[in-house]
Amino acid sequence: MSDIKAFNKWSTKDITVEDAGLKDYISLQARIVPRTGGSNVGTRFIKSKTFIVERLMNRVMVAGHKGKKHFKSSNHMTGKAANAYDIVEKAFEKIEQKTKQNPIEVFVKALENAAPREEIVTIEYGGARYPKAVECAPQRRIDIALKIMTQGSYHSVFNKKKSIVDGLADEILAAYNSSQNSNAISKKLELERQADASR
Numbered sequence: 001m002s003d004i005k006a007f008n009k010w011s012t013k014d015i016t017v018e019d020a021g022l023k024d025y026i027s028l029q030a031r032i033v034p035r036t037g038g039s040n041v042g043t044r045f046i047k048s049k050t051f052i053v054e055r056l057m058n059r060v061m062v063a064g065h066k067g068k069k070h071f072k073s074s075n076h077m078t079g080k081a082a083n084a085y086d087i088v089e090k091a092f093e094k095i096e097q098k099t100k101q102n103p104i105e106v107f108v109k110a111l112e113n114a115a116p117r118e119e120i121v122t123i124e125y126g127g128a129r130y131p132k133a134v135e136c137a138p139q140r141r142i143d144i145a146l147k148i149m150t151q152g153s154y155h156s157v158f159n160k161k162k163s164i165v166d167g168l169a170d171e172i173l174a175a176y177n178s179s180q181n182s183n184a185i186s187k188k189l190e191l192e193r194q195a196d197a198s199r
Contacts, residue, residue, distance in 0.1 A: 004030045004031065004032060005030060005032065006030040006031065006032070006034060006051070006053055006104055007032070007034075007089050007092070008032045010030075010092070010096075010102050010103060010104050011030070011102070012028040012029075012030045012104055014102075014105075015028055015102065015104060015105045015108055017108060017112065018109075018112060019112045019115070021138045021141070022111075022112060022115060022138055022141065022142065024048065024138070025048045025138045025139050025141075025142055026052050026108060026111065026142065027048065027049050027050055027051050027052055028051070028052065028104075028108070029049075029051055030051060030053075031051050031053075031054065033085075034051045034053045034054035034057060034085075035054060035057070035081055035085070036050065036054065037081075045139065047139070048139060052104075052107070052108065052111070052142075053088065053104060053107070055142075055146060056088055056107070056146060056149075056150070057081070057084040057085060057088050058084070059146045059147060059149075059150040060076070060077075060084040060087055060088060060150055060164075060168070061076075061077065061078075061079045061080065061081065061083075061084045062077060062079055063077060063147065063150040063151045063154055064147045064150075064151070066151055071151050071154070072154055072158070076154075076164055077154070087164055087165055087168060088168070090165040091103075091165050091166075091168040091169040091172065092104070092107070092169075094165065094166065094169040095107070095169050095172060095173060098169070098173065099173070099176075103172075106172060106173070106176050107172050107176075109176050110149075110172045110173075110175035110176040110182075110184075111142065111145050111146070111149075111175070113175050113176065113178050113185065114145040114148070114149060114175045114182065114184035114185055114188055115136075115141035115142060115144070115145040115188070116136050116141060116144055116145070116187075116188040116191045116192060117135065117136055117141070117192060118133055118134065118135055118136060118191065118192050118195035118196075119133075119134060119136050119144075119191050119194075119195060120132060120133055120134070120191070120194050120195050120198055121134050130198070131194070131198035132198060133195035133196070133198050133199050134195075145175075145184055145188075148183055148184040148187045148188075149168075149171050149172065149175065149182075149183070149184045150168070151183065152171050152182065152183020152184055152187075153167040153168040153170075153171040153183075154167065155183065156170070156171065156183070171183060171184065
């Protein structure tokens, strides 16, 4: 059986997920065109079996909510798959130019670095509200990391001359290097600090 490459360029055969907790939730089964079109959307936890690059593309299309309202809903963020495909492919090409490494391997490592291990929930007890630290489920860790990565990318290029391709590439590279310039890394550290304070 031939080795299927993502975007017909990058192999995922030699990539390993080092974080034992995320190993079963980051799918590296490559697709030439990573687009299922939501055919399995009704199946519970199916996204764990969806190719991780496709999950990034889905987030680039709609980056989700922030502060109880939709983050942004114009320009690239209108749910058009062809646009998301181009953005992710070009961002990966830029990462390859800068690092001389397989960009999917860089992205997977960035995701491992950016996935928060703890977060806080609010518990109401006797009319008063208390924050309580809870462990993050592995599936949710990836969801949060992908959301914050894409929101950080869009935020860094909003009303600037910088393109979303550069913004996404820079965000992934910063997360790969565990730099606090990455929105995902700084948010992860903030979440874990808050959880630590509310034990």
